[in-house]
Amino acid sequence: MNVRSQISMVFHLDKCIGCHTCSVACKNIWTDRKGAEYMWWNNVETKPGTGYPTKWEDQDIYQGGWVKNGDTVSLKGAGKLKGLKNIFHNPNMPVLDDYYEPWAYRYQDLFDAPEGNDQPIGRAVSLITGEPMEIQAGPNWDDDLSGTPDYARQDVNFKHLSKAEQEAMFQLEKMTFHYLPRICNHCLNPACVGSCPSGALYKRGEDGVVLINQERCRAWRMCVTACPYKKSYYNWNTGKSEKCVLCYPRLESAQAPACMHSCVGRIRYLGVMLYDADQIQAVASCDESQIVDRHLGIYLDPHDPAVIKAAKINGIADSTIKAAQNSPVYKFVKEWKIALPLHPEFRTLPNLFYVPPLLPAMASVSEDGKYDTVSEHLLTGVEKLRVPIRYLSSLFTAGNDQKVVDVFKRLHAVRVSRRNTTVKDVSESQLNSVMNDAGIDVHMANAIFRLTSLATFEERFVIPAAHREEAIEMLENTGDYKGSTGFGFKEKPARGL
Amino acid sequence: MKLKLIGVSVSMALSSLSATAQDGAAVFKQTCSACHSIGKGKLVGPDLKGVNTKRSEEWIINFVKNAQAFGEKDADAKAMITEYGYPMPNQNVSDADIKAIISYIAENSPAEAVATEAAPATTASAPAAQDPALDPANASDEDILAGMNIFSGKQRLENGGVSCISCHNVNHNDLVAGGLLAKDLTKVYERMGAAGVNGILSAPPFPAMASSYKDNPLTEKEIYQLSAFFNKAASADVYSHQRAYNSNLLIYGGGGAFVVIASIIMLMFIERKRKCVKEDIYKRQIKSACSK
Structure with missing residues (x-):
């Protein structure tokens, strides 16, 4: 057992309202720079939709992620032979138009325009060329099913759905959509790291954050192709690739990443998970039908004395182990089993888990023309959900419908349980059958409810001390600096230093 | 000064001539005999018997050194090339050597053959x-x-x-x-x-x-x-x-x-x-x- 710690996340999709506050918070901090305007380290997509960059899930186009190769995995779009073949170009890379051409408006023209017969306008100006441009696409133009023929109906996940099932998703009163906020998954088996010819990408030992060393990056852009989530971006101005850094400077000072801190719906949870690094290869290369179970099985119980002992041998700090024991992610993923990885079939073992959306709560119109909100109608079974299970299973479980159904049964049971507590119009037998079916008790239902709805900042974000002092001691002898640093001067004092 | 130089060059030319002249037979054997005979009929090239009387020394030197180029200027040479189908390869032999060969041929050409000239082509x-x-x-x-x-x-x-x-x-x-x-x-x-x-x-x-x-x-x-x-x-x-x-x-x-x-x-x-x-x-x- 080779225990390591990993900062992991859970996004609760039932709570996401699609406001893009996270995206804007991230943009203001990290990507509001020349060459980075088109990047959205955090973006919110509408599902069904094509996402950003367009059709990023279609690895026949972008050749990202890993493919099973015997008892190991190999990169779908990179590797020694493929690299040699494509040494002078990177054929499956998204081009700027696959994202969108970023622009700004000439607002100053509104003030400076001379008096005339026409209303002054602020023209759109490309942030790439600086020339006036025709806006053709934006990063979230598929928002809320807008442009449905072009975006929602082109959803890559539809290839697992029959034509009739697809059509049903766009019929009035049967329509459904949900949001899917995405950041870098800081995977356990990151394809971007595996693809980099310069060795510029690395996974931080202490918390598993995947970073690009800007000094070593040589603009190969293999990571852009290799990342199946398309969360590595090339900065055309600096000639280096960039990606989500999980706001590690904030994490190191015990603050939540900006996207999570700013989240209006409080859908985001962050905590430490302990995992067994020895299993990565076996899990990543297991059969696709097992990949969700094997992936979730790689995370270890932080209460297990054997795990704690092995963690200490590997130098994991006590504070980190304690954080892992209190981790909300561990509760969602392992204890309650209601969070699933996004596209596990890419075999990167992502560390961002999603609670799938139980949507929508179905009210029916009663005979007198009013909404019927009686529990037995409102909280109908999982099988009567509008959203096809098949669609969600292609998103979260590599096509395993039962896994999604299991999660929904638990989410549904929590609602029935809470309805019983607050409205008290659920029959004992109905409650018991739902709870038994889902395999949870009232205690767990309340715990899920509490962390979902009432959680405080400290419960949602359990951030361990970063112990940067230990990281520094690994590289330098702090004794060398004793007595040499301290008070600084802008101008030398007259008596000298 | 000028006279002295001329004297030196003349004496050098003479000495080189005398040195190679004796080798006419050897040079002929080495350079010419593969294709030419003297009085034994046509081989690859013509029988050279009496060539010293048929052609001027200058003509022979030009022909030996660069038959193709010479053939463009001289009608006889051209006829010769046409007759045999291909020009004689350029020979890297000095003028003195060619003169030595000519004198060797002259010595070995029986007089009566020169008179009758065209020996029947064997x-x-x-x-x-x-x-x-x-x-x-x-x-x-x-x-x-x-x-x-x-x-x-x-x-x-x-x-x-x-x-x-x-x-x-x-x-x-x-x-x-x-x-x-x-x-x-x-x-x-x-x-x-x-x-x-x-x-x-x-x-x-x-x-x-x-x-x-x-x-x-x-x-x-x-x-x-x-x-x-x-x-x-x-x-x-x-x-x-x-x-x-x-x-x-x-x-x-x-x-x-x-x-x-x-x-x-x-x-x-x-x-x-x-x-x-x-x-x-x-x-x-x-x-x-x-x-x-």
Whole structure:
């Protein structure tokens, strides 16, 4: 057992309202720079939709992620032979138009325009060329099913759905959509790291954050192709690739990443998970039908004395182990089993888990023309959900419908349980059958409810001390600096230093 | 001063002349005898008997040094080249040596022959035909095979000379295509006859060939076997498959190379993401007048 710690996340999709506050918070901090305007380290997509960059899930186009190769995995779009073949170009890379051409408006023209017969306008100006441009696409133009023929109906996940099932998703009163906020998954088996010819990408030992060393990056852009989530971006101005850094400077000072801190719906949870690094290869290369179970099985119980002992041998700090024991992610993923990885079939073992959306709560119109909100109608079974299970299973479980159904049964049971507590119009037998079916008790239902709805900042974000002092001691002898640093001067004092 | 210089150069010229003049016989044997005889009939080139009286010394020097260039200026030389089908190879011999050869020829040309001039042209194989056992036409299959092996380099030359196929080609079913640097030897036996082949091989008159074999000459046996092979090759040529790519090497080779390089380049582009994924979306969009 080779225990390591990993900062992991859970996004609760039932709570996401699609406001893009996270995206804007991230943009203001990290990507509001020349060459980075088109990047959205955090973006919110509408599902069904094509996402950003367009059709990023279609690895026949972008050749990202890993493919099973015997008892190991190999990169779908990179590797020694493929690299040699494509040494002078990177054929499956998204081009700027696959994202969108970023622009700004000439607002100053509104003030400076001379008096005339026409209303002054602020023209759109490309942030790439600086020339006036025709806006053709934006990063979230598929928002809320807008442009449905072009975006929602082109959803890559539809290839697992029959034509009739697809059509049903766009019929009035049967329509459904949900949001899917995405950041870098800081995977356990990151394809971007595996693809980099310069060795510029690395996974931080202490918390598993995947970073690009800007000094070593040589603009190969293999990571852009290799990342199946398309969360590595090339900065055309600096000639280096960039990606989500999980706001590690904030994490190191015990603050939540900006996207999570700013989240209006409080859908985001962050905590430490302990995992067994020895299993990565076996899990990543297991059969696709097992990949969700094997992936979730790689995370270890932080209460297990054997795990704690092995963690200490590997130098994991006590504070980190304690954080892992209190981790909300561990509760969602392992204890309650209601969070699933996004596209596990890419075999990167992502560390961002999603609670799938139980949507929508179905009210029916009663005979007198009013909404019927009686529990037995409102909280109908999982099988009567509008959203096809098949669609969600292609998103979260590599096509395993039962896994999604299991999660929904638990989410549904929590609602029935809470309805019983607050409205008290659920029959004992109905409650018991739902709870038994889902395999949870009232205690767990309340715990899920509490962390979902009432959680405080400290419960949602359990951030361990970063112990940067230990990281520094690994590289330098702090004794060398004793007595040499301290008070600084802008101008030398007259008596000298 | 000037006089002194002239005196020195004249005396040098004289001394060099006297030094080489004695070697007329040796030079003739080394340089000319492969193709020419004196009074023994036509070999590859004409019988040189009495040439000293037929042509001026200057004419001979010009012809020997660069027959082709001279042929363009001189009608007699041109007629000579036309008669034999190909110009005599340029000989890297000094004027003095040529003069020595001329005097050697003059000494050895019987007077009566000069008077009657045109001796009846003897057949090409005449000198070699003296001994029928040595006639390549009667060679055994083993000798022909050995000759082919020598030609192709399968068998090393005894004195270490370079194998013929490096520069020459012979159309033969059992041989790969030979070099294109020197003349095609498929029909050499018909063209030059046993004596010519024998003469060229024993004392190569062509500068490149001469320098190649100067220090490692062919043995008589090798010459015989090669002659036998050339004889066989010339007669078997009509039955052999023509290696058309010999002359079309550039077209076939260049074409082949183009196909290989093009397919390597195509390999790079195969499976390539060729267009923006939003192309269909853009096509549906209504374009405003301002941007095309």
